[in-house]
Amino acid sequence: MVTLGETSLPRIGLGTNRLANTPENVAFIQQAVAAGIRLIDTAHVYASGESEETIGAALSQVPEGCVVATKGGYGTGNGRPEVLSAQIEESLRRLQTDSIGLYYLHKVDPETPLEDSLSVIKEYKDRGSIQHVGVSNVSVEQVEQAQQVVPVDAVQNHYNLAERTHEDVVDYCADNGIVFVPYFPLRADGGSAVAEIAGRHGATPAQITLAWLLRRSPAMFPIPGTLSLEHLRENLAAGEIELTDDEFEALR
Numbered sequence: 101m102v103t104l105g106e107t108s109l110p111r112i113g114l115g116t117n118r119l120a121n122t123p124e125n126v127a128f129i130q131q132a133v134a135a136g137i138r139l140i141d142t143a144h145v146y147a148s149g150e151s152e153e154t155i156g157a158a159l160s161q162v163p164e165g166c167v168v169a170t171k172g173g174y175g176t177g178n179g180r181p182e183v184l185s186a187q188i189e190e191s192l193r194r195l196q197t198d199s200i201g202l203y204y205l206h207k208v209d210p211e212t213p214l215e216d217s218l219s220v221i222k223e224y225k226d227r228g229s230i231q232h233v234g235v236s237n238v239s240v241e242q243v244e245q246a247q248q249v250v251p252v253d254a255v256q257n258h259y260n261l262a263e264r265t266h267e268d269v270v271d272y273c274a275d276n277g278i279v280f281v282p283y284f285p286l287r288a289d290g291g292s293a294v295a296e297i298a299g300r301h302g303a304t305p306a307q308i309t310l311a312w313l314l315r316r317s318p319a320m321f322p323i324p325g326t327l328s329l330e331h332l333r334e335n336l337a338a339g340e341i342e343l344t345d346d347e348f349e350a351l352r
Contacts, residue, residue, distance in 0.1 A: 102321050104139075104167060104202065104279055105232050105253055111314055112335055113139030113169075115283065115325030121150040121157070129158035131329050133166055136336050141256075141281070141323045143171035143206055144187045152194035160196040168195060169202035169254070169281075171236055179209025179217040188224055204234035204256055208242060215249050222250040234281075240272045254321075256281040261309055261351060262288030274319040285313055285322040290351060297347050303338070306331075310338035312351045 101108045114137045119125055129140065140159075142151040155168055162168055172187035173179045184205075191200060203224070205217050224230040234254035235246050246252050255273055257266045259282035273280040286306050298308045306324070313322050324335050343351075 102279055102319065103277075107165065107167060109138045109165075109167065109321070110136060110336070110339065111321055112310060112339055113137060113141055113281075113321060113323040114332065115323040116140060116142045116151045116155065117146045117325055118327065119151040119154050120147050121154045125154050125327065126158045128327060128329065129155055132332055133159070133163060135329065135333055137332065138165060139167045139169060139202075139321065139323065141169045143174065143204075144191055145171075145174050145206070149190070149194060152191055156194050156196035162197065162201065167201035167232075168197070169204065169234070170195065170200055171204040171206035171234075171256075173209060173217055174206035176209060176211055179205065179207075179212035179214075181212075181216055181220045184217055184220045188220070188229070192229065199228055200230050202232045202234055202254055203230040204236045204254065205246075207237045208235075214242060214245055218246055218249040225250060234279075236283075238269070240268050243269065243272065243278070252278055254279040254281055256283055258283055259313075260285050260288045261290045261294070261312065270317050270319065274317045278319060279321050280317060280319040281321045281323055282313060283323065285310065286324050293350050297343070297350070300347075301341055303341055304334060307334060307338040307341055308343070308351075310335060311341035311343050312348060314339060315343050315348050316352075 102111050170191050173184045232253040233250050236256040294305045298305045
Protein backbone atom coordinates (compact mmCIF):
# COMPACT_ATOMS: atom_id res chain seq x y z
CA MET A 101 0.00 0.00 0.00
CA VAL A 102 1.01 3.62 -0.47
CA THR A 103 -0.47 6.60 1.35
CA LEU A 104 -1.83 9.63 -0.48
CA GLY A 105 -2.62 12.17 2.19
CA GLU A 106 -4.64 10.02 4.59
CA THR A 107 -5.81 7.51 1.97
CA SER A 108 -4.09 4.13 1.69
CA LEU A 109 -4.09 2.75 -1.85
CA PRO A 110 -2.93 -0.49 -3.51
CA ARG A 111 0.31 0.36 -5.31
CA ILE A 112 -0.75 -0.15 -8.94
CA GLY A 113 -3.16 2.21 -10.67
CA LEU A 114 -4.59 2.67 -14.15
CA GLY A 115 -3.44 5.10 -16.83
CA THR A 116 -6.05 6.27 -19.34
CA ASN A 117 -4.33 8.35 -22.00
CA ARG A 118 -6.05 6.35 -24.81
CA LEU A 119 -9.51 6.17 -23.24
CA ALA A 120 -12.16 7.17 -25.80
CA ASN A 121 -15.70 7.84 -24.61
CA THR A 122 -17.54 4.66 -25.63
CA PRO A 123 -20.05 2.51 -23.74
CA GLU A 124 -17.47 -0.29 -23.70
CA ASN A 125 -14.88 1.95 -22.04
CA VAL A 126 -17.37 3.29 -19.50
CA ALA A 127 -18.02 -0.33 -18.54
CA PHE A 128 -14.29 -1.03 -18.48
CA ILE A 129 -13.65 1.72 -15.90
CA GLN A 130 -16.40 0.30 -13.70
CA GLN A 131 -14.91 -3.19 -14.08
CA ALA A 132 -11.44 -1.84 -13.26
CA VAL A 133 -12.67 -0.49 -9.95
CA ALA A 134 -14.49 -3.75 -9.23
CA ALA A 135 -11.21 -5.61 -9.94
CA GLY A 136 -9.35 -3.57 -7.32
CA ILE A 137 -8.04 -0.43 -9.04
CA ARG A 138 -8.08 2.48 -6.61
CA LEU A 139 -6.23 5.17 -8.56
CA ILE A 140 -7.31 6.15 -12.06
CA ASP A 141 -5.04 8.65 -13.79
CA THR A 142 -6.13 10.97 -16.57
CA ALA A 143 -5.47 14.51 -17.85
CA HIS A 144 -7.27 17.43 -19.45
CA VAL A 145 -5.55 16.68 -22.77
CA TYR A 146 -5.97 12.89 -22.86
CA ALA A 147 -8.05 11.73 -25.84
CA SER A 148 -9.07 15.37 -26.40
CA GLY A 149 -11.04 15.32 -23.17
CA GLU A 150 -12.79 12.01 -23.77
CA SER A 151 -10.74 10.23 -21.10
CA GLU A 152 -12.10 12.51 -18.38
CA GLU A 153 -15.61 12.29 -19.85
CA THR A 154 -15.50 8.49 -19.81
CA ILE A 155 -14.36 8.38 -16.20
CA GLY A 156 -17.03 10.90 -15.25
CA ALA A 157 -19.72 8.79 -16.91
CA ALA A 158 -18.46 5.64 -15.20
CA LEU A 159 -17.83 7.10 -11.75
CA SER A 160 -20.10 10.08 -11.28
CA GLN A 161 -19.91 9.07 -7.64
CA VAL A 162 -16.34 7.98 -6.96
CA PRO A 163 -16.36 4.96 -4.63
CA GLU A 164 -14.98 5.37 -1.12
CA GLY A 165 -11.23 4.83 -1.07
CA CYS A 166 -10.85 5.39 -4.83
CA VAL A 167 -8.99 8.38 -6.25
CA VAL A 168 -9.34 9.94 -9.69
CA ALA A 169 -6.27 11.99 -10.65
CA THR A 170 -6.15 14.47 -13.49
CA LYS A 171 -3.76 17.10 -14.78
CA GLY A 172 -3.85 20.51 -16.44
CA GLY A 173 -1.49 23.15 -17.71
CA TYR A 174 0.33 21.14 -20.38
CA GLY A 175 2.09 23.21 -23.03
CA THR A 176 3.50 26.70 -23.31
CA GLY A 177 1.02 29.31 -22.11
CA ASN A 178 -1.27 26.78 -20.44
CA GLY A 179 0.16 27.45 -17.00
CA ARG A 180 -1.24 30.99 -17.00
CA PRO A 181 -3.68 31.38 -14.10
CA GLU A 182 -6.71 32.17 -16.26
CA VAL A 183 -6.02 29.26 -18.63
CA LEU A 184 -5.35 26.78 -15.83
CA SER A 185 -8.47 27.88 -13.96
CA ALA A 186 -10.59 27.28 -17.06
CA GLN A 187 -9.05 23.82 -17.49
CA ILE A 188 -9.77 22.90 -13.86
CA GLU A 189 -13.39 23.98 -14.29
CA GLU A 190 -13.66 21.89 -17.45
CA SER A 191 -12.14 18.86 -15.73
CA LEU A 192 -14.64 19.19 -12.88
CA ARG A 193 -17.48 19.21 -15.40
CA ARG A 194 -16.16 16.30 -17.44
CA LEU A 195 -15.51 14.20 -14.35
CA GLN A 196 -18.97 15.08 -13.03
CA THR A 197 -17.57 15.90 -9.60
CA ASP A 198 -17.37 18.76 -7.13
CA SER A 199 -13.92 17.71 -5.95
CA ILE A 200 -10.96 16.17 -7.81
CA GLY A 201 -9.06 13.62 -5.72
CA LEU A 202 -5.59 14.50 -7.06
CA TYR A 203 -4.75 17.36 -9.42
CA TYR A 204 -1.33 17.80 -11.02
CA LEU A 205 0.25 20.72 -12.78
CA HIS A 206 1.00 18.71 -15.91
CA LYS A 207 4.15 20.59 -16.89
CA VAL A 208 5.90 23.74 -15.76
CA ASP A 209 5.04 26.52 -18.21
CA PRO A 210 8.24 28.26 -19.41
CA GLU A 211 6.26 31.49 -19.77
CA THR A 212 4.62 31.43 -16.33
CA PRO A 213 6.29 31.41 -12.90
CA LEU A 214 5.66 28.07 -11.19
CA GLU A 215 4.29 29.90 -8.16
CA ASP A 216 1.62 31.61 -10.26
CA SER A 217 0.37 28.31 -11.71
CA LEU A 218 0.34 26.55 -8.35
CA SER A 219 -1.38 29.46 -6.61
CA VAL A 220 -4.43 28.79 -8.79
CA ILE A 221 -4.39 25.11 -7.87
CA LYS A 222 -4.03 26.07 -4.20
CA GLU A 223 -7.13 28.28 -4.45
CA TYR A 224 -9.15 25.31 -5.68
CA LYS A 225 -7.69 23.13 -2.93
CA ASP A 226 -8.54 25.71 -0.28
CA ARG A 227 -12.16 25.77 -1.41
CA GLY A 228 -12.36 21.95 -1.47
CA SER A 229 -12.54 21.50 -5.25
CA ILE A 230 -9.16 19.70 -5.21
CA GLN A 231 -8.20 17.32 -2.41
CA HIS A 232 -4.53 16.59 -3.14
CA VAL A 233 -1.97 18.40 -5.29
CA GLY A 234 0.74 16.98 -7.53
CA VAL A 235 3.35 18.21 -10.00
CA SER A 236 4.54 16.45 -13.14
CA ASN A 237 7.67 16.54 -15.31
CA VAL A 238 9.69 18.22 -12.57
CA SER A 239 13.12 18.25 -10.93
CA VAL A 240 13.82 18.03 -7.20
CA GLU A 241 14.37 21.78 -7.16
CA GLN A 242 10.97 22.38 -8.74
CA VAL A 243 9.28 20.08 -6.22
CA GLU A 244 10.89 22.05 -3.41
CA GLN A 245 9.79 25.28 -5.06
CA ALA A 246 6.24 23.95 -5.37
CA GLN A 247 6.19 22.97 -1.70
CA GLN A 248 6.62 26.63 -0.81
CA VAL A 249 3.21 27.33 -2.36
CA VAL A 250 1.12 24.25 -1.54
CA PRO A 251 1.79 20.82 -0.01
CA VAL A 252 2.76 18.36 -2.75
CA ASP A 253 1.38 14.85 -2.29
CA ALA A 254 2.47 13.30 -5.61
CA VAL A 255 5.02 13.68 -8.39
CA GLN A 256 4.52 12.14 -11.84
CA ASN A 257 7.61 11.83 -14.03
CA HIS A 258 8.80 9.60 -16.88
CA TYR A 259 10.51 6.59 -15.30
CA ASN A 260 10.96 2.92 -16.19
CA LEU A 261 13.67 0.26 -16.56
CA ALA A 262 15.34 2.19 -19.39
CA GLU A 263 14.50 5.78 -18.41
CA ARG A 264 16.26 6.62 -15.14
CA THR A 265 16.79 10.37 -15.46
CA HIS A 266 14.77 11.07 -12.34
CA GLU A 267 16.46 8.73 -9.85
CA ASP A 268 17.03 11.70 -7.53
CA VAL A 269 13.34 12.64 -7.67
CA VAL A 270 12.33 9.06 -6.79
CA ASP A 271 14.56 9.12 -3.73
CA TYR A 272 13.50 12.64 -2.73
CA CYS A 273 9.85 11.57 -2.81
CA ALA A 274 10.54 8.51 -0.65
CA ASP A 275 12.42 10.64 1.87
CA ASN A 276 9.66 13.26 2.05
CA GLY A 277 6.48 11.19 2.09
CA ILE A 278 5.52 12.05 -1.49
CA VAL A 279 4.03 9.46 -3.86
CA PHE A 280 6.11 8.98 -7.02
CA VAL A 281 4.02 8.03 -10.06
CA PRO A 282 6.12 6.83 -13.02
CA TYR A 283 4.43 7.34 -16.34
CA PHE A 284 5.20 4.98 -19.23
CA PRO A 285 6.29 2.39 -16.61
CA LEU A 286 6.23 -0.43 -19.18
CA ARG A 287 7.78 1.47 -22.10
CA ALA A 288 11.04 -0.55 -21.82
CA ASP A 289 10.90 -4.34 -22.32
CA GLY A 290 13.93 -5.05 -20.15
CA GLY A 291 15.46 -7.50 -22.60
CA SER A 292 16.57 -11.06 -21.90
CA ALA A 293 17.12 -10.51 -18.17
CA VAL A 294 13.46 -9.64 -17.64
CA ALA A 295 12.35 -12.57 -19.79
CA GLU A 296 14.51 -14.97 -17.80
CA ILE A 297 13.23 -13.72 -14.45
CA ALA A 298 9.66 -13.82 -15.74
CA GLY A 299 10.08 -17.47 -16.66
CA ARG A 300 11.43 -18.23 -13.21
CA HIS A 301 8.37 -16.68 -11.55
CA GLY A 302 5.80 -17.94 -14.04
CA ALA A 303 5.00 -14.31 -14.79
CA THR A 304 4.89 -11.99 -17.78
CA PRO A 305 7.74 -9.57 -18.52
CA ALA A 306 5.34 -6.69 -17.79
CA GLN A 307 4.63 -8.12 -14.35
CA ILE A 308 8.35 -8.40 -13.59
CA THR A 309 8.89 -4.82 -14.72
CA LEU A 310 6.15 -3.63 -12.38
CA ALA A 311 7.51 -5.77 -9.54
CA TRP A 312 10.92 -4.16 -10.06
CA LEU A 313 9.43 -0.68 -9.90
CA LEU A 314 7.60 -1.49 -6.68
CA ARG A 315 10.83 -2.86 -5.20
CA ARG A 316 12.79 0.20 -6.36
CA SER A 317 11.10 2.57 -3.90
CA PRO A 318 8.31 2.44 -1.31
CA ALA A 319 7.01 5.69 -2.82
CA MET A 320 6.55 4.11 -6.27
CA PHE A 321 3.01 3.96 -7.70
CA PRO A 322 2.99 2.76 -11.35
CA ILE A 323 -0.04 3.53 -13.52
CA PRO A 324 0.24 1.22 -16.55
CA GLY A 325 -2.31 2.04 -19.20
CA THR A 326 -4.53 -0.64 -20.69
CA LEU A 327 -7.98 -1.08 -22.19
CA SER A 328 -7.98 -4.82 -21.43
CA LEU A 329 -9.48 -6.18 -18.23
CA GLU A 330 -7.21 -9.25 -18.56
CA HIS A 331 -4.09 -7.10 -18.71
CA LEU A 332 -5.35 -4.95 -15.86
CA ARG A 333 -5.72 -8.02 -13.65
CA GLU A 334 -2.23 -9.16 -14.65
CA ASN A 335 -0.89 -5.73 -13.68
CA LEU A 336 -2.56 -5.88 -10.28
CA ALA A 337 -1.16 -9.37 -9.70
CA ALA A 338 2.37 -7.99 -10.17
CA GLY A 339 2.04 -6.56 -6.68
CA GLU A 340 2.28 -10.10 -5.30
CA ILE A 341 5.62 -10.88 -6.98
CA GLU A 342 8.66 -10.63 -4.74
CA LEU A 343 11.97 -10.35 -6.55
CA THR A 344 15.13 -11.62 -4.89
CA ASP A 345 17.98 -9.22 -4.22
CA ASP A 346 19.93 -10.75 -7.12
CA GLU A 347 16.97 -10.38 -9.51
CA PHE A 348 16.45 -6.77 -8.49
CA GLU A 349 20.13 -5.93 -8.98
CA ALA A 350 20.25 -7.78 -12.33
CA LEU A 351 17.60 -5.40 -13.67
CA ARG A 352 18.96 -2.31 -11.94
